[in-house]
Amino acid sequence: MNYKLKLLTVLLALLAVANVLWGSLDIPVRDVWHILCGGEVEDHPAWSIIVLQGRLPQMLTALLTGMALGTCGLLLQTAFRNPLAGPSILGIDSGANLGVAIVLLLLGGTASIGSLTIGGHLLVIVAAMAGALSIMSLLIILGRLLHSGVMLLITGVIISYVTGSIIQLLNYSATEQGVFSFVMWGMGNFASVGPERLPVFCILCVLGLLLALLLIKPLDALLLGDRYAENLGVRIGRVRQLLLLVTGLLTATTTAFCGPISFIGLAVPHLARLTLGTSSHRTLMPATMLIGANLALACNLLSTLPRDGSLIPISVITPLIGAPVVLHVMLGQNRNTGI
Amino acid sequence: MIELQHLTIGYGNRAVLTDINQTIPDGQMICLLGANGVGKSTLLRTLSGFIPPLSGKVLLQGRELSSLSLSELSRSVSVVLTERVEVPNMKVVDLVGMGRSPYTGFFGTLSSEDRDIVGKAIEMAGIASLAGRTTDTLSDGERQKAMLAKALAQQTQVILLDEPTAFLDFHAKANTLRLLSQLAHETGKSIFLSTHDVEMALRLSDILWIVLEGRILSGTTDSLTQDGTLKRFLEPFELSDLQTSHIQGS
Amino acid sequence: MRRLKLPLVALLFPLALLMACSGNRSEGSSGQGDTLLFRHARNLTVVTYPDRMEVTMRNPWDTTGILGSYRLSTPIRNAAVFGSVHCALFHELGADDAVGGICDLEYINQPEYKEGVAKGRIANLGNSLQPNIEQIINLNPDALLPSPFENSGGLGRVERLGIPVIWCADYMESTPLARAEWIRFYGRLVGKAERADSIFDAVEKRYQDLCSKVRNTKSRPRLLPEMPWSGQWTLPGSGSSSAKLYADAGAEYLFAYLEGSGGIPLSTEKVVDKAVNADIWLIKHHGKLDRRQMVADTPLLANIKAPIWWCDTSVSFIYEETPFHPERLLESLITILHPELDVDATYNYFKLLTVED
Numbered sequence: 009m010n011y012k013l014k015l016l017t018v019l020l021a022l023l024a025v026a027n028v029l030w031g032s033l034d035i036p037v038r039d040v041w042h043i044l045c046g047g048e049v050e051d052h053p054a055w056s057i058i059v060l061q062g063r064l065p066q067m068l069t070a071l072l073t074g075m076a077l078g079t080c081g082l083l084l085q086t087a088f089r090n091p092l093a094g095p096s097i098l099g100i101d102s103g104a105n106l107g108v109a110i111v112l113l114l115l116g117g118t119a120s121i122g123s124l125t126i127g128g129h130l131l132v133i134v135a136a137m138a139g140a141l142s143i144m145s146l147l148i149i150l151g152r153l154l155h156s157g158v159m160l161l162i163t164g165v166i167i168s169y170v171t172g173s174i175i176q177l178l179n180y181s182a183t184e185q186g187v188f189s190f191v192m193w194g195m196g197n198f199a200s201v202g203p204e205r206l207p208v209f210c211i212l213c214v215l216g217l218l219l220a221l222l223l224i225k226p227l228d229a230l231l232l233g234d235r236y237a238e239n240l241g242v243r244i245g246r247v248r249q250l251l252l253l254v255t256g257l258l259t260a261t262t263t264a265f266c267g268p269i270s271f272i273g274l275a276v277p278h279l280a281r282l283t284l285g286t287s288s289h290r291t292l293m294p295a296t297m298l299i300g301a302n303l304a305l306a307c308n309l310l311s312t313l314p315r316d317g318s319l320i321p322i323s324v325i326t327p328l329i330g331a332p333v334v335l336h337v338m339l340g341q342n343r344n345t346g347i
Numbered sequence: 348m349i350e351l352q353h354l355t356i357g358y359g360n361r362a363v364l365t366d367i368n369q370t371i372p373d374g375q376m377i378c379l380l381g382a383n384g385v386g387k388s389t390l391l392r393t394l395s396g397f398i399p400p401l402s403g404k405v406l407l408q409g410r411e412l413s414s415l416s417l418s419e420l421s422r423s424v425s426v427v428l429t430e431r432v433e434v435p436n437m438k439v440v441d442l443v444g445m446g447r448s449p450y451t452g453f454f455g456t457l458s459s460e461d462r463d464i465v466g467k468a469i470e471m472a473g474i475a476s477l478a479g480r481t482t483d484t485l486s487d488g489e490r491q492k493a494m495l496a497k498a499l500a501q502q503t504q505v506i507l508l509d510e511p512t513a514f515l516d517f518h519a520k521a522n523t524l525r526l527l528s529q530l531a532h533e534t535g536k537s538i539f540l541s542t543h544d545v546e547m548a549l550r551l552s553d554i555l556w557i558v559l560e561g562r563i564l565s566g567t568t569d570s571l572t573q574d575g576t577l578k579r580f581l582e583p584f585e586l587s588d589l590q591t592s593h594i595q596g597s
Numbered sequence: 598m599r600r601l602k603l604p605l606v607a608l609l610f611p612l613a614l615l616m617a618c619s620g621n622r623s624e625g626s627s628g629q630g631d632t633l634l635f636r637h638a639r640n641l642t643v644v645t646y647p648d649r650m651e652v653t654m655r656n657p658w659d660t661t662g663i664l665g666s667y668r669l670s671t672p673i674r675n676a677a678v679f680g681s682v683h684c685a686l687f688h689e690l691g692a693d694d695a696v697g698g699i700c701d702l703e704y705i706n707q708p709e710y711k712e713g714v715a716k717g718r719i720a721n722l723g724n725s726l727q728p729n730i731e732q733i734i735n736l737n738p739d740a741l742l743p744s745p746f747e748n749s750g751g752l753g754r755v756e757r758l759g760i761p762v763i764w765c766a767d768y769m770e771s772t773p774l775a776r777a778e779w780i781r782f783y784g785r786l787v788g789k790a791e792r793a794d795s796i797f798d799a800v801e802k803r804y805q806d807l808c809s810k811v812r813n814t815k816s817r818p819r820l821l822p823e824m825p826w827s828g829q830w831t832l833p834g835s836g837s838s839s840a841k842l843y844a845d846a847g848a849e850y851l852f853a854y855l856e857g858s859g860g861i862p863l864s865t866e867k868v869v870d871k872a873v874n875a876d877i878w879l880i881k882h883h884g885k886l887d888r889r890q891m892v893a894d895t896p897l898l899a900n901i902k903a904p905i906w907w908c909d910t911s912v913s914f915i916y917e918e919t920p921f922h923p924e925r926l927l928e929s930l931i932t933i934l935h936p937e938l939d940v941d942a943t944y945n946y947f948k949l950l951t952v953e954d
Binding site: 221224225228229231232233235236238239240241242243281285286287288290 | 395397417418420421422424425426428430432434435436437441442445446448449451453454455456501
């Protein structure tokens with residue numbers, strides 16, 4: 009088992025390097041290396057900014073986002089015993105969508121509180137975080153009251169529908185500019201975290217990932233069912249709350265900084281299970297994190313594929329990979345249940 | 348040993364059984380018999396700490412159940428339920444290893460000592476040949492045994508089983524009850540289970556608890572035959588003559 | 598006479614219906630029509646008769662195809678105008694009366710039209726992408742004037758109402774003067790041919806004067822337009838009207854190598870690599886522009902040192918005033934690119950972005 013994790017780590021290193029060496033602009037590998045070692049390239053002063061302030065942060069963003077979303081997917085799939093669960097199942101990312109929609113469609117991109125005015129991408133991030141964390145808090149409170157996983161899922165579905173219709177309404181009465189910005193935001197983008205914002209992004213992601221590691225043991229117990237898990241000493245209620253907190257934090261952070269990224273959360277845990285052939289979270293969680301990072305880095309690299317300088321949006325690439333995986337899972341289910 | 352003192356069990360303000368005063372001794376297998384809906388599952392849930400009693404006490408080795416932390420409880424009582432555990436890609440040895448959770452560290456990694464205990468539990472449950480198989484390839488009876496092995500690995504003084512013979516064929520039923528009886532005697536644990544297999548329970552159980560007319564009446568097969576409890580219990584099924592005579596004859 | 602009246606009415610009624618629905622006169626083409634000679638516009642063929650015109654519009658996305666072919670009785674008196682640009686145009690032509698209904702009221706800047714709607718003289722037709730069908734039927738317009746876009750699939754239900762739909766495809770012409778020349782077509786629609794022709798003549802003269810002034814200058818400042826959105830930077834292709842305008846204004850458009858007549862999306866990396874050499878950065882932005890924020894959002898932009906000349910489209914009338922008056926935009930650009938030329942400019946759509954803004 010260990011050798012598989014080692015292989016995945018090596019692959020991660022390779023993809024990380026590849027994402028810095030190659031991009032939509034053709035920069036010779038030797039020059040990239042020169043820049044990474046602290047040098048400058050004559051005649052192309054823009055290149056060092058592109059590599060150090062563009063590609064490097066973008067690579068780290070993709071890496072952490074992949075890890076974060078994959079982990080969310082794993083936590084939710086185990087906790088709700090649903091192989092089709094993903095970060096969007098609880099509606100937390102709908103909260104982020106709604107926050108951004110209010111800012112871009114209703115407020116026109118700037119907001120003032122007292123003498124403080126924020127605008128631009130920072131406002132989008134703040135709004136997305138606020139939206140996602142509000143929904144997360146709501147779910148945590150409801151989780152305490154409801155004591156039922158199914159009810160929580162239903163709540164998530166309702167939240168998604170309600171926020172969806174509010175966003176439609178905002179779309180209808182918004183300016184062309186607003187709608188355009190909102191649509192562009194919705195395509196997902198690893199380049200939006202610059203070197204200034206990278207530290208905050210990293211801290212939030214790493215915090216969430218570390219908290220997720222705390223859940224490895226209770227999640228294994230939860231595989232047997234709530235009753236057995238409780239008998240083994242797992243505090244179901246507290247575990248559920250921590251789970252909501254972690255998925256909330258990770259989903260909020262990735263959606264706020266990068267926009268909505270679909271399918272990674274859903275597909276990566278299944279890829280991990282297929283690769284490792286185990287259900288034990290002790291190996292499954294690190295594998296999920298590694299595969300998530302690898303997948304996101306691969307998608308980022310693929311988006312720069314067109315040689316004419318244009319980009320393929322992330323939201324186009326992730327379903328192309330995610331959909332076959334989901335299909336495979338569903339067909340596997342059919343075989344097992346004979347439906 | 349478990350003592351039930353003036354125990355009333357139920358849900359909310361609806362009591363199912365009231366004022367139970369009984370003892371579950373060490374090293375014995377006790378079978379709980381009763382018609383459906385009479386409160387067997389409720390009693391098991393109360394004894395395992397899943398639901399609180401409405402009034403009265405449950406004492407585990409002298410300590411009140413409600414005062415135990417969840418962690419202490421997990422080392423005192425283990426359960427085998429009717430829930431079907433379907434985990435893809437989980438080997439039997441790993442499933443049994445889950446029983447060591449209350450004792451393992453942060454990520455739940457098993458020490459070599461833990462692994463020895465798991466190995467012994469698998470042997471005791473008689474599934475040594477199945478250790479490397481995944482749980483979804485097991486038959487119902489084999490899965491039952493795996494869950495029992497897990498409970499054994501959990502090293503609790505008490506093992507509670509909810510209808511462990513329910514979905515088994517005739518041979519498997521007998522085997523299971525014999526195994527449980529043997530385990531109780533050899534390990535000194537209290538093994539307490541509910542069942543509908545009256546005849547086998549009458550034969551193989553050390554102690555019987557019979558839920559009758561809202562009360563729990565306990566005793567050995569002989570004592571319950573003599574005081575007429577068994578007769579009253581089996582009467583509605585018109586089996587009373589058959590059963591008791593059969594036993595008396597053996 | 599009386600005996601004939603009933604069958605006559607019976608005969609004329611369906612005929613009248615037909616006329617009302619299709620706007621055609623059922624007489625055959627009689628007499629010679631005037632074919633309008635366009636000096637710049639290429640997507641339009643117009644033949645005028647005393648009481649009607651025949652128009653053929655080429656499909657700008659598939660030039661072998663036809664976007665529409667119409668026979669209309671002119672002048673139209675009750676038009677449903679979908680775009681604010683054309684409202685402004687009709688206002689300039691003095692044809693306010695011809696406008697019966699408008700869309701996207703929030704984008705209309707002319708107070709006359711706002712008043713007209715408030716007073717009920719002009720119908721509010723709602724959103725141009727999803728117009729209010731009932732209001733349109735109620736208005737019973739002579740013609741609909743929407744803007745076409747590729748693969749828009751038509752107007753749906755509205756087209757089936759049988760009202761002539763005149764696609765305002767002027768913006769798809771590939772040069773600024775070609776687009777402006779459509780004013781001669783629109784003018785003839787509302788019976789203001791002379792006015793339209795004279796406006797265009799003035800536009801053309803001024804534009805060409807400006808061009809020749811610029812031709813004599815030596816410098817060609819390097820121009821960078823637009824800004825990125827979510828990692829993508831859409832730039833006008835070499836075949837677009839904007840590219841022609843930049844060239845006419847005496848700029849060296851840094852991305853003139855991009856083929857196409859629309860907007861071409863490029864990655865920010867690719868653009869920044871060339872953009873470091875820009876002398877002028879031209880941005881149209883809705884709302885206040887903050888350079889620090891732009892750089893905070895897209896760090897690669899820090900590398901572009903060119904001063905920004907920008908237009909706040911939330912307050913400027915650039916979109917209403919310039920489509921049929923490209924000379925205004927041209928003179929505005931020339932004052933930025935060639936301040937040494939004295940072009941007697943009255944229109945300044947762009948201003949320099951300073952730190953205090």
